[in-house]
Amino acid sequence: MSMHEEEQLGKAYDARLIRRLLSYTKPYKGLLALSLVLVVLITIAELSGPYLIKVAIDDHINGLSLPMVDMQEEALPDGVPVVKLGDRVLVREKELADELDPALLVSKPSYVIREQGEQYALMKQLDGGAEWSLVQRLTDEQAERFRDQDVSGLYRLSGLYLFLVSSAFLLNYGQTYVLNLIAQRIIRKMRGDMFAHLQRLSFSFFDRNPVGRLVTRVTNDTQTLNEMYSNVMINLLKDFCMLVGIMVFMLLLHVKLALIAFLTLPLIIGATFIYRKYAREALRVVRSKLSRINAVLNENITGMRVVQMFHREDQQFDKVHAINRSHFNANNRELHLSSLYRPVMDFIYAIGLALIIWYGGGQMVSGALEFGVLYAFIDYVNRFFKPIQDMAEKFTVLQQSMVSSERIFQMLDEQDELPEPDKPRHMKTVKGEIRFDHVSFAYNPNEPVLHDIDLTIAPGETVAFVGATGAGKSSIISLLCRFYDVQEGRILIDGVDVRELTKKELRGHIGLVQQDVFLFSDDIKTNIRLGNEQIDDERVREICRFVNADTFIEKLPRQYEEPIMERGVNLSAGQRQLLAVARTLAFDPSILILDEATANIDTETELLIQDAFAKISEGRTTLIVAHRLSTIQHADKIVVLHKGRIREIGNHQALLQQDGLYRKLYELQYREAYQA
Amino acid sequence: MRDLWTLRGFVWRFRWKYVVGILSIVITDLSQLAIPWTLGRLTDDLNNGFGTSSLIWTYIGWIFLASVGIFIFRYLWRVMIFGVARTLEYELRNKLFTHYQKLSPHWYSKQKTGDLMAHATNDLQAIRFTFGGGMVIMIDTLVLFSLTILIMVVTIDWKLTLIGMLPLPVMAFIAISFGSKIYDRFRDAQEAFSGLTDRVQENISGMRVVKAFAQEEEQERRFAEMNAFNFMRNMRMAKLQAFFNPLVQWVTGVSYLLVLSFGGILVIRNQISIGDFVAFNAYLGLLIGPIMGIGWMINIFQRGAASMSRINEILNTPPDIQDSPSVLPVSKLNGSIRIESLTFRYPGSKEAALQDITMDIQQGQTVALIGKTGSGKSTLVQLLVRMYDVKEGSVHIDGNAIQDIPLAVLRRDIGMVPQENFLFSETIRDNIAFGLDRTSERDVVQAAEDAQVRDNIEDFPQQYDTMLGERGVTLSGGQKQRLSIARALIKHPPILVLDDSLSAVDTKTEEALLERLKQKRQGLTTIMIAHRVSTVQHADQIIVMDEGRIIEQGTHEQLLQHNGVYRNLYEKQQLEEQISGEI
Known part of the structure; x- marks a missing residue:
């Protein structure tokens, strides 16, 4: 990433970007809704845990001190735990509260169990309500009987707890899986989109952008987003639900205590806001220093030879060192900042805890609050701070992904400079008449490469283009294939402007054989049929025989299935060229272009290739660009280009007699041949 | 993991920071443990009806004290341990780069730039994570675990601890x-x-x-x-x-479950207090973080070790070209060169790039090397500055074998204009003055003028402060070549080597440049590699090379009379000139 791009990072945090990123989730509305439901269920399941413990504490662990009533004359609902002590049938008021008429309960005297010294004693409430009288001391065995209902209650709750934990496990698994599925699909879609978009862009785009940069866009930048979607987004959603859920549970449990706990919220928000402000700047500096390190290292590694030749190792080291040092310093500043965030959050947590203890403890002292509620609050506040504590890390990933997504969208917004026609014309058969109608062209404005080229090529004719390097030979070919568009004039095939055809159709009629043969890392037959499944193996063999490629292919260990190594390094230049010829023939084009196709090829193979060329140009309009004039003497027409203009046209003999540029070129090459 | 052991010296050097860091972790963990303990005591007091508002305030005071401890010491250990990790990254990068600088072109020919970059960035980052986050989790897990378990056993109940820890x-x-x-x-x-x-x-x-x-x-x-x-x-x-x-969450949930049922029963049976029960739950909560981190820690240590092994591999590559122990106290070169029956193969190649080369260059001579691509011209001049070492035959400068001349002197006093015109993304001034520690503005301008690039430079709005490269202007091939020449000329080297450095310069400029060189290089040795006869015709000696051998040798006139390769080349190029001259 260049410095310039880095500097834009500050602006990158942008609602527009986020909206566009979110738009990729649209096709997964259903799944997203499902995961939302799951998240809500998870939140409920996880937050029910502390509530269960609250119940365990208040109803069972502290159960012995709960008030009871004597129900000996009343009918009891089923399943209510009772303890019979003499005549009395003692039932905890809590167990009956929902079942019976409250008035009935109030009319009955309350009993409680109190600790008296080493023993427990059953006490009865006197009429006034404030006074208690001893009913009887309890033996250990009797006390145990009161406790039994607590133990079985505890087991019941434990069973429920196990159910909750287990369902949270399943729900969590399902939810993480679903969200990952969405994230991975989005990334796949995005990569597919980018790749497809790249296929539509014109050569001038590829001229401007180095391969490495484009590869980085399609792979690494999307990978950053992958990280963002599958790690941060998933957690963020869960965290958010959890925070809301905790607040809801707290409010349900005890409104006033909840509101007091919420007093820490402004602190959290404020601290996070301040942190974000400084951290963004600090992170930006770190990233820009890192990209400086990358740039300087890259330069020093590629230029190492020069550095060594000039013996400037020490001085270059000083430069690298200075940048490394400034990166280190920036890193340290960021470290101090992020090191503060977590402890600050811990501190705010302590404040929250203190608030709850202060208010809740006070309430308990005055008997207005059960202990279990206080416990649950302490637990909830603890859970509340968990996701907040590692917000700093998530923030970093989020920021990086914004930069990446900006670059991705920039590429996706790149326009095709060679638009397809609105109403494309179709040509069933092409005779192969080509007309350059006063064509002028420049790659860069003010640096014209072709001037007013006017030329007609009859169907079936073989035409050669010659001239010095930079004369414009290859540009003519590029224009015919519509790799670029002409600035002036037009190019017609059988009277149809190339811009009126779809690029696919146009290029389907043209077969191009280039000097630099590009082979895909696939096997030989796949490289010949190039995805055209109609060409079967038999046809591939036939074609290879026809263009003299069969001999060398059949000598390969796996013949037509022989895999081609990266860029075809396991084949000679001539063999690669033969494959290119075969590939071209397989597509049976009406127009054939041979662009410097026999340069750098050993003499033996060259004869095979020449022969192959002669065979396949039979009956096709053929355009040849050649450096070596020996290969084009048989052409029907030779066009001599000089500095972007047509200087001479004619056949070999006629041009030689003219004693012009062609003749000089010819003599020059004759000498070269002589020298060799 | 053995690869990480190579860093023990570094860790030892920062032992005090580690000691402070580890102590801080211990204090942080103790402070963290104080909170559940306080909660437990508070619970019991409240439950037993001892709770008064002053007691509550005391507990709040305890919690604040603990949280101030956490605040200070967590900050401290982060800064200490993460700080050391970042220092490690910084120092390793310096070390790695210094080592990069010592490695020869032969080594570079086997490497991909992208890989070398990745080592200096991604691998170092992985090592930093190992020594930062990885190290912290390791220490924290160890400390928190043992402390928590100890406290649980001592203050609460060993049976409950055992059961709670079962999962x-x-x-x-x-x-x-x-x-x-x-x-x-x-x-x-x-x-x-x-x-x-x-x-x-x-x-x-x-x-x-x-x-x-x-x-x-x-x-x-x-x-x-x-x-x-x-x-x-x-x-x-x-x-x-x-x-x-x-x-993992489920397993911790089971832990809680066991504590809930078993611990609850213990409270009911009066074996522990309810406060203990609450504290126990809170202790358990503290352990979850480190447990979840164990898998991550293993992973990060694995990656750090893998990265370190890659770095070690480079650091253990011995630099193959350096000053020999028998180096002579030469402080300056004069410029006479003698090459004797030199045969050279590129490392790992069987074919000889140079075969049986013998030549004598007097101080002050201008010598031209001419020949086809791949004939060995560039290889020959690269041997002069010891980009590779000679094994068969010898190269002497001023009578000393070049292996015995200090590299610093050799490379300082031979001014190379290499074929690949590599310029740095810095200002034009910095690029011209690249080889010197200190220069005056006058020298820079003079060098630019001598290299016929002054006018081009002064046409830029920022002149000598113009930035080159990605963030600055892009120069044409010819401009680059001339800047590269200026960079060598400013050193006034006793030996100047131009490796095909005029190929992209137009004929008129080339003539002016050659004229200027003739004046400037009076009495100084100049070696020139060229393709064009017009470039070399005035040289004192022209050497024609083909397939690693010298095939013709002499002055322009002598070689023309000889009627060989040189003459043929001469005629061909004249014809070419005629063709390109036509408009």
């Missing part, structure tokens, strides 16, 4: 076995990712063929396959991860 071995087992499985699948996913990268790379490099054969859709289809494969691999990893975290 721990299960957890450790899950963390370790899943950790390595996740790592495997992660590697698979990485592999699929690099497959994807290759496919995109191939597609863009072969865009001409793709477009010429209208293969866009086919390419998309094939990319989609790879993309789907990558998707599948990533999902495989995600599935495991989606399973792992909830599983």
Whole structure:
């Protein structure tokens, strides 16, 4: 990433970007809704845990001190735990509260169990309500009987707890899986989109952008987003639900205590806001220093030879060192900042805890609050701070992904400079008449490469283009294939402007054989049929025989299935060229272009290739660009280009007699041949 | 892990920071443990009806004290331990780069720039994570675990501790076995990712063929396959991860469950107080973080070790070209060169790039090397500055074998204008003054003028302060060559080597430049590699090379009379000039 791009990072945090990123989730509305439901269920399941413990504490662990009533004359609902002590049938008021008429309960005297010294004693409430009288001391065995209902209650709750934990496990698994599925699909879609978009862009785009940069866009930048979607987004959603859920549970449990706990919220928000402000700047500096390190290292590694030749190792080291040092310093500043965030959050947590203890403890002292509620609050506040504590890390990933997504969208917004026609014309058969109608062209404005080229090529004719390097030979070919568009004039095939055809159709009629043969890392037959499944193996063999490629292919260990190594390094230049010829023939084009196709090829193979060329140009309009004039003497027409203009046209003999540029070129090459 | 051991010296050097860091972790953990303890005591007091508002305030005071401790010491250990990790990254980068500088072109020819970059950035980052986050989790887990368990056993109940910790071995087992499985699948996913990268790379490099054969859709289809494969691999990893975290949560949940039922019964049976029960739950809560981190820690140590092994491999590569022990106290070169029966093969190659070269260059002579591409001209001049070392035959400068001349003197006093005109992305001034420690503005301007590039420079709005490269202006090939010449000329080197440095310069400028060189290089040795006869014709000695051998040697006139390769070349180039002269 260049410095310039880095500097834009500050602006990158942008609602527009986020909206566009979110738009990729649209096709997964259903799944997203499902995961939302799951998240809500998870939140409920996880937050029910502390509530269960609250119940365990208040109803069972502290159960012995709960008030009871004597129900000996009343009918009891089923399943209510009772303890019979003499005549009395003692039932905890809590167990009956929902079942019976409250008035009935109030009319009955309350009993409680109190600790008296080493023993427990059953006490009865006197009429006034404030006074208690001893009913009887309890033996250990009797006390145990009161406790039994607590133990079985505890087991019941434990069973429920196990159910909750287990369902949270399943729900969590399902939810993480679903969200990952969405994230991975989005990334796949995005990569597919980018790749497809790249296929539509014109050569001038590829001229401007180095391969490495484009590869980085399609792979690494999307990978950053992958990280963002599958790690941060998933957690963020869960965290958010959890925070809301905790607040809801707290409010349900005890409104006033909840509101007091919420007093820490402004602190959290404020601290996070301040942190974000400084951290963004600090992170930006770190990233820009890192990209400086990358740039300087890259330069020093590629230029190492020069550095060594000039013996400037020490001085270059000083430069690298200075940048490394400034990166280190920036890193340290960021470290101090992020090191503060977590402890600050811990501190705010302590404040929250203190608030709850202060208010809740006070309430308990005055008997207005059960202990279990206080416990649950302490637990909830603890859970509340968990996701907040590692917000700093998530923030970093989020920021990086914004930069990446900006670059991705920039590429996706790149326009095709060679638009397809609105109403494309179709040509069933092409005779192969080509007309350059006063064509002028420049790659860069003010640096014209072709001037007013006017030329007609009859169907079936073989035409050669010659001239010095930079004369414009290859540009003519590029224009015919519509790799670029002409600035002036037009190019017609059988009277149809190339811009009126779809690029696919146009290029389907043209077969191009280039000097630099590009082979895909696939096997030989796949490289010949190039995805055209109609060409079967038999046809591939036939074609290879026809263009003299069969001999060398059949000598390969796996013949037509022989895999081609990266860029075809396991084949000679001539063999690669033969494959290119075969590939071209397989597509049976009406127009054939041979662009410097026999340069750098050993003499033996060259004869095979020449022969192959002669065979396949039979009956096709053929355009040849050649450096070596020996290969084009048989052409029907030779066009001599000089500095972007047509200087001479004619056949070999006629041009030689003219004693012009062609003749000089010819003599020059004759000498070269002589020298060799 | 053995690879990380190489850093023990570094760790030892920062032992005090580690000691402070570790102590801070211990204090942080103790402070953290104080909170559950306080909660437990508070619970008991409230439950037993001792709670008064002053007591509550005391507990609040305790909590604040603990949290101030956490605040200070957590900050301290982060800064200490993470700080050391960052220092490590910084120092290793310096060390690595210094080592890069010592390695020869032969070594570089076997490396990819991208890999070397990755070592100096990504690998160092992985090592930093190991020594930062990885180290902290290791220490924290150890300290927190032992302290917590100790406190639970001592202050609460050993049976409850035992039961609460029951799921721990299960957890450790899950963390370790899943950790390595996740790592495997992660590697698979990485592999699929690099497959994807290759496919995109191939597609863009072969865009001409793709477009010429209208293969866009086919390419998309094939990319989609790879993309789907990558998707599948990533999902495989995600599935495991989606399973792992909830599983760990489930196991901790079971821990809570055991404490709830068993601990609850202990309270009911009056064996522990309810405060103990509350404290126990809170202690358990403290342990979850470190437990979840174990798998991550293993992973990060693995990656750090892998990165360190790559770095070690480079650091252990001995620099092959350096001053020999028998180096002579030469402080300056005069410029007479004698090469005797020199034969040279590039390392790892069987074919000789140079064969039986013998030549004598007097101080002050201008010598031209001419010949086809691959005839060995550049190889020869590179041997002069010891980019490679000579094994058969010898090269002497001023009578001293070049291996005995200090590299610093050799490379300072030979001014090279290499074939690849590599310029730095700095100002034009810095690029010209590259070889010198201190220069005056006058020298820079003079060098630019001598190299015939002054006018071009002064046409830029910022003149000598113009930035080059990605962030600045892009120069034409000819401008680059002339800047590269200025960079060598400013040193006034006793020996100047121009390696095909005028190929992109137009004829008129070339003439002016050669004229200027003639004046400036009076009495100084100049070696020139060229393709064009016009460039070399005034040299004192012209050497024609072919396939690593000297085939003709003499002055322009002598060689023309000889009627050999040189003469043929001369005539051919005259014809070429005629052709390109026509408009």
